[in-house]
Amino acid sequence: MQLVEQSKRATYIGTGRRKSSVARVRLVPGTGQLTINGKSGELYLQFNPTYLAIAKAPLESLGLENDYDILVNTSGGGLTGQADSIRLGVARALCQLDPENRKPLKVEGYLTRDPRAKERKKYGLRKARKAPQYSKR
Known part of the structure; x- marks a missing residue:
């Protein structure tokens, strides 16, 4: 019945x-709870206030933090990448909720996907750019 x-x-x-x-990310009318992979958001993000603030930032900027529950399935990367991906997902869901939300979210930068990713390792180098130590003789 609950389903x-x-x-x-x-x-x-x-x-x-x-x-x-x-x-x-799914936004559902509720009380402002954050659930990530079936766990509470605080527990999943290890009670880190920075990660929690990042994840809820789009809702707070629109003043809707207590109106919607955030249900998230996330995978890959670490907590920083996951928190930022949650922020982008919440912002996109808010645009779906009301097209009027797009402008303030765009101004805040919440709808911009951060393109930075790990650079691939090149042959002849130790890492992406780190070269082996140079020996003159």
């Missing part, structure tokens, strides 16, 4: 990516 009630509620979906992490 039927959940499916009747309006759900807004957004996908966010950052580095190698991907977050599939």
Whole structure:
């Protein structure tokens, strides 16, 4: 019975990516709870206030932090990449909720995907750019 009630509620979906992490975000009318991979957001993000603030930033900028629950499935990368991908997913879901939200979110920079990713290692080098020590003789 609970599944039927959940499916009747309006759900807004957004996908966010950052580095190698991907977050599939659903916004559901609720009380402002953050759930990531079935765990509470605080527990999953290790009670780090910075990560929690990043993940909830788009909602807070619009003043909707207590109106919607955030349900997230995320994979890949570390906590920083996942927090940033959640932020992008939430922002995209808010645009789906109301097209009027797009302008303030765009100004804040929440709709811009961060293109930085790990650079590939090149042959002849130790890492992407680190060369072996040069010996003159």
